[in-house]
Amino acid sequence: MRFQSYINGQWVVGSSEGVDENPSDLAAPVGAYGIVDAALTSQAVDAAAAAAPAWGLSNPQQRADILDAIGSEIIARRDELGRLLALEEGKTLGESIGEATRAGQIFKFFAGEALRIPGERLASTRPGVDVEITREPVGVVGIIAPWNFPLAIPAWKIAPALAYGNTVVFKPAEIVPGCAWAIAEIISRAGLPEGVFNMVLGAGRVVGQALVEHPKLDALTFTGSVGTGTALHRQAAARGLKIQMEMGGKNPLVVLADADLDKAVECAVNGAFFSTGQRCTASSRLIVEDGIHDAFVKRVQERLAQIKVGNPLDASVHIGPVASKAQLDTDLAYIRAGHEDGGQLLFGGEQVQCATEGHFLAPTLFAVEADHRIAREEIFGPVAAVLRARDYEHALALANDTEFGLCGGIVTTSLKYATHFKRSAQVGMVMVNLPTAGVDPHVPFGGRKGSSYGPREQGRYAVEFYTTVKTAYTAA
Numbered sequence: 001m002r003f004q005s006y007i008n009g010q011w012v013v014g015s016s017e018g019v020d021e022n023p024s025d026l027a028a029p030v031g032a033y034g035i036v037d038a039a040l041t042s043q044a045v046d047a048a049a050a051a052a053p054a055w056g057l058s059n060p061q062q063r064a065d066i067l068d069a070i071g072s073e074i075i076a077r078r079d080e081l082g083r084l085l086a087l088e089e090g091k092t093l094g095e096s097i098g099e100a101t102r103a104g105q106i107f108k109f110f111a112g113e114a115l116r117i118p119g120e121r122l123a124s125t126r127p128g129v130d131v132e133i134t135r136e137p138v139g140v141v142g143i144i145a146p147w148n149f150p151l152a153i154p155a156w157k158i159a160p161a162l163a164y165g166n167t168v169v170f171k172p173a174e175i176v177p178g179c180a181w182a183i184a185e186i187i188s189r190a191g192l193p194e195g196v197f198n199m200v201l202g203a204g205r206v207v208g209q210a211l212v213e214h215p216k217l218d219a220l221t222f223t224g225s226v227g228t229g230t231a232l233h234r235q236a237a238a239r240g241l242k243i244q245m246e247m248g249g250k251n252p253l254v255v256l257a258d259a260d261l262d263k264a265v266e267c268a269v270n271g272a273f274f275s276t277g278q279r280c281t282a283s284s285r286l287i288v289e290d291g292i293h294d295a296f297v298k299r300v301q302e303r304l305a306q307i308k309v310g311n312p313l314d315a316s317v318h319i320g321p322v323a324s325k326a327q328l329d330t331d332l333a334y335i336r337a338g339h340e341d342g343g344q345l346l347f348g349g350e351q352v353q354c355a356t357e358g359h360f361l362a363p364t365l366f367a368v369e370a371d372h373r374i375a376r377e378e379i380f381g382p383v384a385a386v387l388r389a390r391d392y393e394h395a396l397a398l399a400n401d402t403e404f405g406l407c408g409g410i411v412t413t414s415l416k417y418a419t420h421f422k423r424s425a426q427v428g429m430v431m432v433n434l435p436t437a438g439v440d441p442h443v444p445f446g447g448r449k450g451s452s453y454g455p456r457e458q459g460r461y462a463v464e465f466y467t468t469v470k471t472a473y474t475a476a
């Protein structure tokens with residue numbers, strides 16, 4: 001299979017070719033993909049700009065029907081799309097099929113939202129005047145997406161963009177061209193006018209940059225690393241581009257001494273290691289109160305010993321490979337940093353040999369101090385840190401002692417501490433007796449501090465980013 005870009009209603013081969021790797025079997029790539037250059041990216045933005053005025057005035061029922069059809073097809077083909085995702089990104093087949101389903105549900109949610117674009121009508125302070133507040137599309141939306149949710153994240157950006165009448169240029173991450181192509185292929189048959197949706201495959205530094213620098217781009221939604229996000233933020237600010245960013249996390253899961261131990265262990269193992277720890281909401285800091293610390297660590301070690309790492313298509317596997325060689329190198333560097341900083345390795349720490357050559361890494365747990373690198377920096381792999389807390393107040397202070405603020409969790413049977421944590425955690429999303437990862441598709445997603453910038457994504461709150469407000473005054 002050779003995956004292509006989609007520009008102005010045409011499939012475009014591109015000027016060079018990249019390999020679409022299979023992180024579970026490096027000898028059997030998923031396929032190849034055509035790489036477009038800056039000039040073709042510019043054509044995609046021009047096409048989106050040309051299509052924007054008519055699409056912005058399109059009938060909301062037409063948009064709803066198209067989004068609903070896209071969602072229905074994704075859900076009907078979730079097994080096949082999930083298999084492609086598992087092959088290309090490496091999460092288990094169960095997780096992948098779940099993600100495909102969620103992507104379909106998101107399109108269906110925004111199909112409904114296309115028909116419910118909110119507005120207000122108020123009395124004016126001047127006699128005989130009416131005031132109306134309406135929402136209009138922003139125009140051309142650039143979407144730069146990461147590889148870790150290659151169906152769901154594009155869905156939660158593309159669906160609201162189209163629902164609210166914007167046109168789109170979507171640039172996926174380099175290592176997941178197959179999932180991007182699959183989404184584009186479904187969208188290409190859904191009845192959108194030419195130029196409304198475009199997808200460009202290529203490197204961030206080339207295609208991503210050409211997208212961001214294009215004068216006809218009206219807004220940019222980005223999910224990815226802090227480094228890239230910070231650079232894009234600067235560029236966006238310099239030219240007054242509307243921008244929304246979701247970046248890293250270093251999410252705390254607090255386990256109090258009164259917690260149900262089984263629940264605490266399941267929340268920690270799921271949140272830290274499932275999806276190979278490659279979720280921005282992963283519980284990478286397990287902050288455990290003294291009274292339960294040793295019992296908790298022992299039970300997590302026992303639980304991890306039962307976890308099978310391997311090929312994500314094998315139904316008995318719990319954790320698939322790390323998605324790329326670059327990410328594996330990062331994970332291994334942080335494991336070295338864990339040792340160098342004086343952390344105590346509690347589990348894993350080494351690569352796992354499987355029948356095929358792939359980027360398999362054991363779930364890895366360190367006992368650390370709050371100033372160790374693996375307690376502070378986002379790793380984005382199956383590597384978690386345990387921190388010991390004297391009491392609830394100390395645990396809360398540790399939880400908030402980070403530059404990030406995406407998600408935070410607490411496992412406790414105390415209503416008092418659960419309520420206090422919900423109010424005091426400096427995060428955008430808070431979980432009580434649940435893993436920090438795993439969110440609903442119909443409610444806002446996003447964080448505070450260094451994790452996010454701009455309006456929230458998903459649910460009805462997506463309207464903030466994908467529309468601009470107009471205030472109209474009318475006198476008879």
Ligand code: ADP
Nearest residue numbers: 144145146172173203204205208209224225228
């Ligand atoms: P990761 O390290 O997880 O790959 P990145 O932030 O590098 O995270 O990538 C997230 C997305 O941003 C990808 O689609 C990538 O191609 C894109 N990207 C990377 N660098 C740039 C850049 N300089 N300009 C625009 N997009 C970029």
